[in-house]
Amino acid sequence: MTNQGCITIANVRAARGEITRGFIEIGETLTGPIQIPVVLVNGIAEGPVLCLTSGVHATEYAPIDAVFRLLDGLDPQTLRGTVIAVPVVSMHMFAARCGFVSPIDGLNPNKIAPGSAAGSSTEVLVHTLLTQVIAKSQYHVDLHAGDFGEMLMPFAGYSLSGNAEQDWEGEALARLFTPLLFSLAREGGTIPPFAGSICDEASRRGVVSVLAESGGNGTLEEGDADVHVHGIRNIMRYLKMIDGAPSVSGPQITATDRAITRASRAGLVRLKVAIGDAVAQNQVVAEICNVFGQVTEIVRAQRAGIAGLVWAHKAVNAGDPIVRCWYTQPAPPFPRTDSYRQHTSTTR
Secondary structure, three states, X not given: OEOOOOEEEOOEEEOOOEEEEEEEEEEEEOOEEEEEEEEEEEOOEEEEEEEEEEOOOOOOHHHHHHHHHHHHOOOOOOOEEEEEEEOOOOHHHHHHOOOOOOOOOOOOOOOOOOOOOOOOHHHHHHHHHHHHHHHHOOEEEEEEOOOOOEEEOOEEXXXXXXXXXXXXXXXXXXXXXXXXXXXXXXXXXXXXXXOOOHHHHHHHOOOEEXXXXXXXXXXXXXXXXXXXXXXXXXXXXXXXXXXOOOOEEXXXXXEEEEEEEEOOOOEEEEEOOOOOOEEOOOOEEEEEEOOOOOEEEEEEOOOOEEEEEEEXXXXXXXXXXXXXXXXXXXXOOOHHHHOOEEOOOOOO
């Protein structure tokens, strides 16, 4: 799929060489229709169509800002192909500062794909995103971060489709985005993207769709946004949409599994690990203190891994998550991206 001239999504239209901004309107709430902001950057030269979505969980701010920054740096006079961007998918979540689920119907938009044209507001939103926006593209990157209370290690993920060419391209994009870790998901597996997610559904529909994660806990840190910006530009260079050669930074690792370590006692959490830390089997990851300041539990990792997500909450109940570790192995050779590798060492 390449840009063949004018591109139109609902009532938003851009001819070659144009940037157009507008809204798709769907459904009806008490305060009016739901609006989906869309930006079309249609390059003068022919090339692939890349869709960028962020703000599916609209309190994940680093990816939203990254899309703003990426769009600001695009020139349709030099762009080869088309970029379709939805900077904030879930506008009601954004306005309400609501993490994880929509304040309208209580649904998580990244767990209900493919959605439904006849469903509740979030189901219609997801259905529209897939059928009217992402469907217009050959490549798609869904930008995320950890949500409120989640401190997240950057990574990229792709759902294997069974189509060899599509899966090679999906793995290439994941390797090009991530600083270190990528996840290739199989149906029914324990690593993302999972069934019901927008990326997984787009992959099932023949789009090379990658999950991109950096940032978290309701923050907007420049370094987290930089990971997204660098990763997308790297992908665009690989697709020859912009000038320059892509790069892969040193040896990478691929996920094989992941698991959560939980508190078995309630109290105040004293964390002993941070995201990205190598965690040894039986290593102390946290202490739990009761309301008298007495240590009631030493929380230990059951397996060696990498701390991929650390929950930021400092007060826990029994059963609450403390840290989620990735279990990984060195990434095998991959000719499509190995030639771009920068030979630097890694401690992991």
